[in-house]
Amino acid sequence: MSKDENWSEIIRPKRHWLDINLKELWRYRDLILLFVRRDFVSVYKQTVLGPLWLFIQPLFTTITFYFVFSRIAKIPTDNVDPILFYLSGITLWNYFSDCFSKTSNTFVANAGIFGKVYFPRLATPISIVISNLIKLGIQVLLFVGIALYRVYFHGAQININETILLLPVLILLMAIMGLGLGIIFSALTTKYRDLSFLLTFGIQLLMYATPIIYPLSFTSGKLHQILSYNPITPIIENFRYAFFGIGYLDISGLIYTTIFSLVVLILGVIIFNRVEKNFMDTV
Amino acid sequence: MPAIKVENLFKQYQLGQVSTGTVAHDFNRWLHKIRGKEDPYEKITGENSREEKGNSKYVWAIEDINFEARKGEVLGIIGRNGAGKSTLLKILSKVTSPTKGEIKIKGRIASLLEVGTGFHPELTGRENIFLNGAILGMTKSEIRSKFDEIVAFSGVEKYIDTPVKRYSSGMYVRLAFAVAAHLEPEILIVDEVLAVGDAEFQKKCLGKMKDVSSQGRTVLFVSHNMAAVKSLCNRGILMERGKVVFTGSAEETVEHYMRINAQNLKQKVTFETKELAVGNENIKLKSVVVVPESPFITEDISIKISFWNLSESKIVKVAIDFIDLNEDVVFGSGFDFQTDENGISSGTCIIPKDLLNDGVYSINMYFNSPELRPLWNVDNIINFEVEDKERNSAYFGKINGAVRPKLIWTV
Incomplete structure (x- = not known):
């Protein structure tokens, strides 16, 4: 029996833990971009307002927050214009939470297509993160527009400094973290659906544990300590520092977030990779 | 030169629902694993069988499969539903992975089972060609270079920039098939596509299969349809309960399949004595036999019935119903x-040729007195399969209908 036949592929049971085929994923880059396009084109078809919804969601949330937290609860916003304060927090937070929640049901939502044809399963969550990135880009433009409006017509104060150049890094960190957490959950929910219930309100709770509707400086003592363990806190705080000049540049917080994000992503990819081979049997 | 080599392939499935018990099993499995022991649930895995309901929670959908497909060969994979064919294909197309063993492949695999996978109704035909092509593993530039060919093959040029949700189902299938057909894989899997779609679509599929094999590519053809397997395949493998039970020429494999099928069916019940026989105080069944054992559509089928008549009446009215696999009564008669001097009644019912469709039929019997007083009845006493032999048309799918009579047509 000749052993030297050159097979192009060998289908085996489970791969090794770290046997992650990134080369294959790269070969399917066209597919990822087509998925992004599909998501973007299909979501707003047959809606009257179309992509305007991208503006309506954060604006209405901001207005609600403004009335509830600023006018009624009288939570301070560190002398920043409350509308801009909330809108900046919501815009960033939505990106993270969309990445997290939409990738977290990758397997269950795509069971139909995954059950019929093989392609690197990671293509799906990655495409979700990218299409949300486009959404984020549009919402950042909205934020800039509203900011200009507030500055010129309502005398709002902004104080942009050079750390604004860190914005792409901040966004990348949120993408990595959202993707990592999302694919961890997506792998676990294939077997235990209970987790998807947990996730929905878990993300909501997490928002209140992040300085979105209040500045970190508003908290003190133990609470302050706990909030600074939240890896999203430095992202929000650093953005507000860069844009409004409040707080300070928190380098150590960013390093912490970076390490956390990378660990979560690597863990996520490993778990996802484990599950993708056999999930069809449990879904 | 082999294009696919399957070695000692196993696939285990868990039966029943995932529940709280699963957590315990997962935990136990993990405990065994870290101590370097075997999976504790592997040993108690039952074999792939529908009839016996084992108490095992796990089942082998595929058990120790070995085979090879050579380059340029059309290999037919046949077997009853649940024999493991679909599982094998799923492993081959990497949708799920094997539990043990491996499959070695030379070249790209594509499957006509994925026709239209990932088509998005809101996207236009053009967008869907790119999306679907990419899902099937083509790069953008590959698709672009074949785009015109695909559109021409599908015949939907006019509507290429219309969302596919506005397409007729025929246009949809044609476009989807056109994309799949232009993949140019080294190995093509065709699964039961012949069962769906119209004759024209089948012809295209078959034409594509022939093209593919004549270009030195390999085709795996999975079907229930013996006529199609015989005429299209060079070689066949027969699967039964998750195992390969026969390999040989397509012809031999089909013969073997029919023989096994005949064995699994109960075309015959006979009892030597009254005491052993089933029945009651009125009727004791002596025998019910189907002749021939596995009839073709083009043959007369005889049902030979014989029983001991213990009732007071010399005449017994016997009625039989023919039941198809959907549990519908096809017809009754x-x-x-009459009872002879030994108290035995016998008779034969002949179903003329070209009446029953291909498929499995079972028989329910009713025994009544001349006054229509019920004497005894029995369900599913025997069953038999009517086989489709050869066809002169290009259509290989099962012809619709519970019966398939040869009608008189004139001009």
């Missing part, structure tokens, strides 16, 4: 049986 009755006859008055």
Whole structure:
């Protein structure tokens, strides 16, 4: 029996833990971009307002927050214009939470297509993160527009400094973290659906544990300590520092977030990779 | 030169629902694993069988499969539903992975089972060609270079920039098939596509299969349809309960399949004595036999019935119903049986040729007195399969209908 036949592929049971085929994923880059396009084109078809919804969601949330937290609860916003304060927090937070929640049901939502044809399963969550990135880009433009409006017509104060150049890094960190957490959950929910219930309100709770509707400086003592363990806190705080000049540049917080994000992503990819081979049997 | 080599392939499935018990099993499995022991649930895995309901929670959908497909060969994979064919294909197309063993492949695999996978109704035909092509593993530039060919093959040029939700189902299938057909894989899997779609679509599929094999590519053809397997395949493998039970020429494999099928069916019940026989105080069944054992559509089928008549009446009205696999009564028929001096009644029912469709039929019997007083009845006493032999048309799918009579057509 000749052993030297050159097979192009060998289908085996489970791969090794770290046997992650990134080369294959790269070969399917066209597919990822087509998925992004599909998501973007299909979501707003047959809606009257179309992509305007991208503006309506954060604006209405901001207005609600403004009335509830600023006018009624009288939570301070560190002398920043409350509308801009909330809108900046919501815009960033939505990106993270969309990445997290939409990738977290990758397997269950795509069971139909995954059950019929093989392609690197990671293509799906990655495409979700990218299409949300486009959404984020549009919402950042909205934020800039509203900011200009507030500055010129309502005398709002902004104080942009050079750390604004860190914005792409901040966004990348949120993408990595959202993707990592999302694919961890997506792998676990294939077997235990209970987790998807947990996730929905878990993300909501997490928002209140992040300085979105209040500045970190508003908290003190133990609470302050706990909030600074939240890896999203430095992202929000650093953005507000860069844009409004409040707080300070928190380098150590960013390093912490970076390490956390990378660990979560690597863990996520490993778990996802484990599950993708056999999930069809449990879904 | 082999294009696919399957070695000692196993696939285990868990039966029943995932529940709280699963957590315990997962935990136990993990405990065994870290101590370097075997999976504790592997040993108690039952074999792939529908009839016996084992108490095992796990089942082998595929058990120790070995085979090879050579380059340029059309290999037919046949077997009953649940024999493991679909599982094998799923492993081959990497949708799920094997539990043990491996498959070695040379070249790209594509499958006509994925026709239209990932088509998005809101996207236009053009967008869907790119999306679907990419899902099937083509790069953008590959698709672009074949785009015109695909559109021409599908025949939907006019509507290429219309969302596919506005397409007729025929246009949809044609476009989807056109994309799949232009993949140019080294190995093509065709699964039961012949069962769906119209004759024209089948012809295209078959034409594509022939093209593919004549270009030195390999085709795996999975079907229930013996006529199609015989005429299209060079070689066949027969699967039964998750195992390969026969390999040989397509012809031999089909013969073997039919023989095994005949064995699994109960075309015959006979009892030597009254005491052993089933029945009651009125009727004791002596025998019910189907002749021939596995009839073709083009043959007369005889049902030979014989029983001991213990009732007071010399005449017994016997009625039989023919039940198809959907549990529908196809038709029923009755006859008055006379009893001879030994107390035995016998008779034969002949179903003329070209009446029953291909498929499995079972028989329910009813025994009544001349006054229509019920004497005894029995369900599913025997069953038999009517086989489709050869066809002169390009259409290989099962012809619709519970019966398939040869009607008289004139001009």
